[in-house]
């Protein structure tokens with residue numbers, strides 16, 4: 001692991017907070033006390049933080065931090081170990097790391113349970129690594145731990161050009177899965193092909209159930225990674241092959257829908273819903289372990305790469321959110337300290 005010379009930890013730090021619920025105008029840069037690492041925690045001096053849709057949900061007031069988590073937004077960072085709390089061994093001060101967080105990433109320092117730290121994969125730059133933990137943990141836990149996605153199967157990824165979509169496509173392709181994506185333009189579909197998608201479906205003017213059947217020779221999808229929830233529930237069930245698994249990780253199209261359960265029974269289908277942020281520290285550590293052994297080697301081989309579109313300095317967090325809100329982005333947007 002790479003090491004930097006340790007520097008003294010200050011008492012205060014710059015951090016982003018939301019002054020209320022709303023648009024990017026509620027984003028303020030403030031001074032906050034540097035957190036003290038508790039038992040089993042490591043204090044990370046943040047180099048960069050990834051922006052995720054959950055941060056925007058929190059800003060809008062409809063995705064509050066789970067109990068005990070920092071109110072400072074930010075679910076993933078990269079940086080260097082600045083201090084260790086009681087009971088932590090093995091992370092020397094100065095070690096370069098990246099981390100999955102329950103919050104607190106948009107700041108110069110964050111305290112993280114040691115089980116949620118990962119090394120910087122060889123060949124990945126310290127700043128770029130900030131864009132890996134959240135997408136890698138989400139994709140690994142949902143596709144491989146929950147849905148048991150296997151080599152040779154067909155995967156349909158909704159939102160293929162997003163942060164989650166690009167990681168899902170790369171990782172599944174690297175493991176011998178045939179990936180089809182949905183995206184909102186021909187240009188985004190081309191972009192997804194660059195990550196290994198065998199085909200793309202423009203969700204604005206094509207029926208993805210019919211197109212998936214054509215592309216897969218009438219097989220359908222063995223696994224669907226869904227971010228639309230209610231809006232796509234019926235079609236997602238229809239597009240599944242026998243023994244198919246639908247994994248719902250976001251509700252961009254609403255939370256309530258009707259479902260004909262007979263379709264699940266006759267085709268032996270499973271519908272799975274998960275969130276990563278609200279899981280216990282122990283459960284997150286299990287996911288992070290899985291990422292260390294299942295994802296990091298393929299990142300180090302070059303088959304999976306972090307997809308960073310743009311970086312903004314922390315003081316331009318509002319501009320970064322404006323850009324994120326515009327929907328123009330492809331891949332990850334990062335804040336640097």
Ligand SMILES: NC(=O)c1ccc[n+]([C@@H]2O[C@H](COP(=O)([O-])OP(=O)(O)OC[C@H]3O[C@@H](n4cnc5c(N)ncnc54)[C@H](OP(=O)(O)O)[C@@H]3O)[C@@H](O)[C@H]2O)c1
Nearest residue numbers: 053138159161162163164183184203227249250274275276
């Ligand atoms: N449950 C969990 O633990 C968990 C963890 C991480 C993320 N998530 C969620 O996963 C989702 C994706 O995250 P992200 O970081 O990839 O966000 P992102 O980069 O902003 O991507 C959002 C995606 O939504 C797509 N989209 C919008 N309308 C669509 C439609 N009708 N059909 C298909 N795709 C549509 C967009 O596609 P175009 O750009 O092509 O229009 C875009 O690719 C977010 O909602 C996030 O909150 C959940």
